[in-house]
Structure formats: C-alpha cells, structure tokens
Amino acid sequence: MLDKSRLLNIYRKMLEIRYFEEKVFELFGRNLIPGTIHLYTGQEAVAVGVCLALHPQDYITSTHRGHGHAIAKGARLDRIMAEILGKKTGYCKGKGGSMHIADFDVGMLGATAVVGSALPIASGAGLSIKLRGTSQVVACFFGDGASNQGTFHEGINMAAIWNLPVLFVCENNFYAMGTRQSSVMLIENIAERAVAYGIPGITVDGNDVLAVYEAALKAAKRAREGKGPTLLECRTYRQRGHSRFDAATYRPKEEVEAWLKKDPLKRFQAKIIDMGIIKMDEVYQIEQDVIKILEDAVIFAMESPFPEPAEALKDIYA
Ligand SMILES: Cc1ncc(C[n+]2csc(CCOP(=O)(O)OP(=O)(O)O)c2C)c(N)n1
Ligand SMILES: [Mg+2]
Numbered sequence: 001m002l003d004k005s006r007l008l009n010i011y012r013k014m015l016e017i018r019y020f021e022e023k024v025f026e027l028f029g030r031n032l033i034p035g036t037i038h039l040y041t042g043q044e045a046v047a048v049g050v051c052l053a054l055h056p057q058d059y060i061t062s063t064h065r066g067h068g069h070a071i072a073k074g075a076r077l078d079r080i081m082a083e084i085l086g087k088k089t090g091y092c093k094g095k096g097g098s099m100h101i102a103d104f105d106v107g108m109l110g111a112t113a114v115v116g117s118a119l120p121i122a123s124g125a126g127l128s129i130k131l132r133g134t135s136q137v138v139a140c141f142f143g144d145g146a147s148n149q150g151t152f153h154e155g156i157n158m159a160a161i162w163n164l165p166v167l168f169v170c171e172n173n174f175y176a177m178g179t180r181q182s183s184v185m186l187i188e189n190i191a192e193r194a195v196a197y198g199i200p201g202i203t204v205d206g207n208d209v210l211a212v213y214e215a216a217l218k219a220a221k222r223a224r225e226g227k228g229p230t231l232l233e234c235r236t237y238r239q240r241g242h243s244r245f246d247a248a249t250y251r252p253k254e255e256v257e258a259w260l261k262k263d264p265l266k267r268f269q270a271k272i273i274d275m276g277i278i279k280m281d282e283v284y285q286i287e288q289d290v291i292k293i294l295e296d297a298v299i300f301a302m303e304s305p306f307p308e309p310a311e312a313l314k315d316i317y318a
Helices: 004-029 044-052 067-073 077-084 118-132 150-161 190-197 209-224 253-261 264-274 280-303
Strands: 059-062 108-111 138-143 166-172 201-205 230-235
Touching: 004 044, 004 067, 004 077, 004 209, 004 264, 004 280, 044 067, 044 138, 044 166, 044 209, 044 230, 044 264, 059 067, 059 118, 067 077, 067 108, 077 280, 108 118, 118 138, 118 150, 118 166, 150 166, 150 190, 166 190, 166 209, 190 201, 190 230, 201 209, 209 230, 209 264, 264 280
Parallel strands: 059 108, 059 138, 138 166, 166 230, 201 230
Antiparallel strands: none
C-alpha cells in the first residue's frame, strides 16, 4: 500500500490537471488561446496512475490531449500555460502551442497531434534505452482511435520483436472525435490486440488511479527486466467534447451521466477520506494550494511576451 504522502500527492496531481484544464477552458473562452484545445478532464487517473509507476529518468510520449500527461510527468504548470498562450517563456518558446508540449528535463519527449504517430517514436526511444543499457522505460499514451492506425501495428510489433521497454497505454475513452469505438471495431477490449504481437494485454478501470498504477507498475517491472512491452488499456471517458469546438451531442445523456458518477477525482477523494488518510480540512488545503499555483501560472503566462517575429524560423528542423 502507498504511504500517506504518496496518496496525497496522487490527489494533488489529479487536482492540478483538473483545475488546469478548467482554467484553459476559461481562457479559451476569453479568446486568449490561438488554435483549439483538447481537454484531459475526466481522464486524470490514467496519466497520474501511469506516471506514478515511472521514475524521473523514464520517458513518456503524448498526444493532442496532452496537458495532463505533461503535468503528471512533472512539467511546470507555468511553462505549459505559457506555451498554450503562445508565449516566449513556454516550453517551445510559444511556437508549438497546446498540442506540442515537450520537456526533456522531466522525460516528457513531446506531444504530437498526428494521431498514432507517437507509437513508433516510443519504440525508437525504447531502442535507444536498450542500446544505452539503462533501466529506463517509456510510457506511450494514445487513444482508441489511434489504435486503428497502421503505426499502432508497426510501433508495437517492432517493440515486441526487439523486447523494448515500452508501456503502450491506450486511453480508451470510447470515441475518436464523434466516432464511437463500437462502430469501428468488433472487439470490446483493445488490449486483446496484444495477442497479435505476443505480448501481455491488460484492461483496467482507467478511472481508478490505483488500479492504473498497479497495472503500470507491473508492466514497468517487466520492461525493466528486459521482458519487453505491454499493452495497457485504460477505460475512461472525456468529460468534455473532443475539442473546444465540439458540444459532443453524439453522446447519449445517460452515458455521460453514468461516467460522471465514476469521476476519477471524486472517487479517489472519497476513497482516501473513507480510509482515514485525509480529512476535509486537508482536502480544502490542497485545493487552495493548487488554486494558488495555478493563479501564479496564469499570471506568469499572461505577463510573458510573445516571441519576436524574427524568431519564427529559429529552432526549426529543415
Ligand atoms: C493521422 C491523423 N488523422 C486524423 C486526425 C484528426 N484527429 C484529431 S484527434 C482525432 C481522434 C483521435 O481519437 P483518439 O485516438 O481516440 O483520441 P482522443 O481524442 O479520444 O483522446 C482525429 C481523427 C489527426 N490529427 N491525425
Ligand atoms: Mg478516444
């Protein structure tokens, strides 16, 4: 069992992601964010549970829905916020935006908006670990939609045949934009696809942060022992539309309500209160701390300058 400080840290991280996303939603509504945004609200237990099983030197790869992944791996809220607002102090000097947060210092190799493109990248990072002979692992986050891309097959198969230390974490939120999983695949559990690659496939309740943690820990241990990759499917739900422009009217009201009842944050809060780990006044204190850190992050981002036009072609690979 995890000790009190780690349990409280899980709660704090999930809350940081939840409040961060709510703030991004608000700032977007005020026209302060260019492009669009894809919020992680409702999926917090996946990123936090997986990253808890990782070491600081381990890597992650991310998606278009990546703010939560970056926060869970330890990236700074102020620099993520600055990047989303297109500011010079952001992780990519304001030139990447919401879908391109990267922080090599904490092992966050980057987000990419090309659906499914991170799987071969994660296998490449796994190969680099193998060649360097370290005990690191890579966790590769991707969605149910990405699991229908050719890169899913290519990336996982290569990691499997070369025994690479990769955790392929499929966040099955049952929709790829407006397309329901059941309309594009006949299997219910995406983890079943692991059989095709001769690797373990595990399906967990992705709204139960401790279940995700335990499964990820097992997969990471296996990877560190040189036994190769695991496909870990975390069943979860995005509480908002696909992007800020999507009202998600294609989802039945009852389905949304049923998932809201399984909110990962509320469930974990109830659990640690029931276990006697935390009292309501401590919950309140953590909330206040997170609100303060977030306020500072927003001030930092708002007060930062935009990049100079002359910097537009710097840091470009061509
Ligand atoms: C290669 C590619 N095809 C299509 C798109 C447009 N697109 C952006 S997100 C998305 C859905 C992704 O669904 P999923 O992998 O389940 O992730 P989720 O949005 O549910 O987190 C699509 C089709 C894209 N970005 N890249
Ligand atoms: Mg999806």
